[in-house]
Amino acid sequence: MLRFTIRRLFQVIPTIIAVAMLIFIIFSVIPGSFASSLMSDGKTASDPEMIARLNEQFGLDKPVYERFGTYLVGLAKLDLGTSFRTREPVTKVINDRIWASLKLAIAAMVLAVVIGVPLGFIAALKPGSLLDSITMIGAVSGLSLPQFWLGLLLMYLFALILGWLPSFGYGGGDFKYLILPAITLGVTPLALLARTTRAGVLEIMNEDFIRTAQSKGMSNSRMIRWHLTRNVMVLVVTTIGLQFGSMMGQAVVIEKLFAWPGIGSLLVDSVSIRDIPVVQGTILVIVLWFLLINTFVDIIYAAIDPRIKQT
Amino acid sequence: MRGFNLNLWLGGFLTVLVIAGALFAPLIASFDPVFDANLMNSELPPDATFWFGTDAQGRDVFSRVLYGAQVSLTVGIVSQIINSVIGLSLGISAAYWGGWWDDLVNGLTNVMLAIPSLIFALAIMAILGPGLPSLLIALGLTNWSWTCRIARSSTLSLKAQNYVQAAQTLGYSDTRIMATQLLPNMVGPILVISTLGIGSAVLAEAALSFLGLGISPPFPSWGNMLTDARELIVIAPWAAVFPGLAIFVTVLGFNLLGDGLRDMLDPHMRTRSE
Numbered sequence: 001m002l003r004f005t006i007r008r009l010f011q012v013i014p015t016i017i018a019v020a021m022l023i024f025i026i027f028s029v030i031p032g033s034f035a036s037s038l039m040s041d042g043k044t045a046s047d048p049e050m051i052a053r054l055n056e057q058f059g060l061d062k063p064v065y066e067r068f069g070t071y072l073v074g075l076a077k078l079d080l081g082t083s084f085r086t087r088e089p090v091t092k093v094i095n096d097r098i099w100a101s102l103k104l105a106i107a108a109m110v111l112a113v114v115i116g117v118p119l120g121f122i123a124a125l126k127p128g129s130l131l132d133s134i135t136m137i138g139a140v141s142g143l144s145l146p147q148f149w150l151g152l153l154l155m156y157l158f159a160l161i162l163g164w165l166p167s168f169g170y171g172g173g174d175f176k177y178l179i180l181p182a183i184t185l186g187v188t189p190l191a192l193l194a195r196t197t198r199a200g201v202l203e204i205m206n207e208d209f210i211r212t213a214q215s216k217g218m219s220n221s222r223m224i225r226w227h228l229t230r231n232v233m234v235l236v237v238t239t240i241g242l243q244f245g246s247m248m249g250q251a252v253v254i255e256k257l258f259a260w261p262g263i264g265s266l267l268v269d270s271v272s273i274r275d276i277p278v279v280q281g282t283i284l285v286i287v288l289w290f291l292l293i294n295t296f297v298d299i300i301y302a303a304i305d306p307r308i309k310q311t
Numbered sequence: 312m313r314g315f316n317l318n319l320w321l322g323g324f325l326t327v328l329v330i331a332g333a334l335f336a337p338l339i340a341s342f343d344p345v346f347d348a349n350l351m352n353s354e355l356p357p358d359a360t361f362w363f364g365t366d367a368q369g370r371d372v373f374s375r376v377l378y379g380a381q382v383s384l385t386v387g388i389v390s391q392i393i394n395s396v397i398g399l400s401l402g403i404s405a406a407y408w409g410g411w412w413d414d415l416v417n418g419l420t421n422v423m424l425a426i427p428s429l430i431f432a433l434a435i436m437a438i439l440g441p442g443l444p445s446l447l448i449a450l451g452l453t454n455w456s457w458t459c460r461i462a463r464s465s466t467l468s469l470k471a472q473n474y475v476q477a478a479q480t481l482g483y484s485d486t487r488i489m490a491t492q493l494l495p496n497m498v499g500p501i502l503v504i505s506t507l508g509i510g511s512a513v514l515a516e517a518a519l520s521f522l523g524l525g526i527s528p529p530f531p532s533w534g535n536m537l538t539d540a541r542e543l544i545v546i547a548p549w550a551a552v553f554p555g556l557a558i559f560v561t562v563l564g565f566n567l568l569g570d571g572l573r574d575m576l577d578p579h580m581r582t583r584s585e
Contacts, residue, residue, distance in 0.1 A: 019426060022426075140563065144559055147520070148521055149559070160544065250427070266432070279434065287425050
């Protein structure tokens with residue numbers, strides 16, 4: 001078990017290096033540099049000498065491979081470089097923002113799991129019923145909704161018209177500020193979880209061991225508890241893992257809409273001012289989050305189901 | 312209602328509706344989406360003349376939604392075609408040739424799967440700048456990994472089939488075998504994933520335009536219409552409701568169509584929407 005865990009964790013490293021390289025290459029071919037976008041704010045005429053000086057200061061005058069080498073060495077020491085804008089270490093900039101993102105992601109995921117899984121379960125136990133149809137229509141609608149539009153409408157209704165909740169911002173961590181962004185972010189995983197749980201339950205209902213349990217006269221509630229739930233959980237945990245892993249990426253637009261001070265809005269803001277070290281760092285953190293959650297899910301599997309470890 | 316594929320028909324209907332709206336926009340719309348601005352008419356609620364109301368510049372929201380469909384569908388369909396071509400060529404050739412090429416493609420696919428496609432597209436848009444061509448590139452290069460995986464696994468199982476080996480014995484070239492023996496036998500699953508892919512590309516375009524990285528105003532895109540509408544949502548909520556509804560209907564159409572195609576082509580295939 002320990003060997004499996006260590007092996008899976010080590011498999012993350014090459015992917016992270018490849019992602020770092022890809023992101024680095026993309027941003028090295030970028031035509032406008034931070035220096036020139038600093039100058040082109042309209043107030044100051046762009047001065048080639050000044051740009052050269054700024055480039056030298058940020059080490060942008062060196063060849064790409066040399067810069068990538070420096071970056072990788074820094075990465076190994078958990079140093080993501082220095083922000084062009086604030087002149088602070090990128091790790092500090094990200095650390096200031098990531099807790100708000102985590103809070104939002106966890107709130108949204110809890111919402112999705114607490115509502116989505118039971119809904120899918122109940123729907124599958126009575127296939128074709130009204131509740132089942134409503135759940136399935138709701139699920140496919142939830143997957144087709146542009147989340148930021150839903151957020152905009154929720155903001156309009158609950159904040160601007162009814163005045164029950166604040167419309168945007170962090171509010172120093174006040175719970176009220178979390179509600180609307182969390183609902184907005186939670187809708188898609190909720191829909192997906194309801195759908196996956198339903199599909200999983202229906203599939204397992206057709207398995208031989210369920211028929212065996214039924215024919216030996218096991219009571220329905222006992223069967224659901226002992227055979228169904230355990231087997232569906234594998235599928236549900238996969239979906240939760242995948243969704244939770246990709247949540248940081250999905251949250252970008254929603255954080256921007258609600259002015260939520262997480263790494264998603266940090267990414268969008270840094271992209272617009274071409275603060276490349278922060279952009280690279282943020283993307284790496286989002287990818288690392290995805291990979292670690294998935295690795296964690298794999299390890300949980302191997303613990304639940306010993307068959308997986310062998311393959 | 313067994314045997315009647317509701318998803319397929321409803322999805323097909325919505326898709327055709329949106330495509331028709333985009334194609335015939337110049338005939339249906341009674342106003343120009345960009346130039347018929349009139350501050351005298353600004354922020355009017357929906358009525359007989361302005362079916363969806365007007366925006367801050369007094370432009371007809373209905374006409375702008377129709378023209379916005381052209382952008383969304385162009386981006387959705389063209390970028391998905393690029394994704395499918397990349398995914399299919401990489402996936403089929405990797406499985407067919409194997410060796411280091413297969414390892415390379417596999418590694419690349421894993422990297423692509425790890426970067427959320429919206430984040431990747433956002434990075435590319437930041438470099439290329441706003442506009443339709445950038446959107447097609449950004450969304451066309453970032454969402455091929457699932458197509459590639461499906462193409463690869465289909466090829467692996469097809470490669471052992473007698474007719475493929477017969478074609479090899481007959482001396483068909485590799486590219487001919489891939490195009491005529493392998494590709495036609497995976498059309499079903501590829502069609503399903505591509506239909507769902509169009510839906511997610513439409514969503515991604517709207518999100519990027521909403522962030523100011525997609526289509527630049529004044530030309531309407533559903534995403535940039537929502538950015539404008541956000542400022543005046545209290546005075547003119549209709550300007551925010553209808554473009555979003557258009558995105559929803561379009562994506563719902565493609566999602567239902569994809570589900571319907573899957574049910575039709577393979578009733579036993581597991582419902583997985585990732």
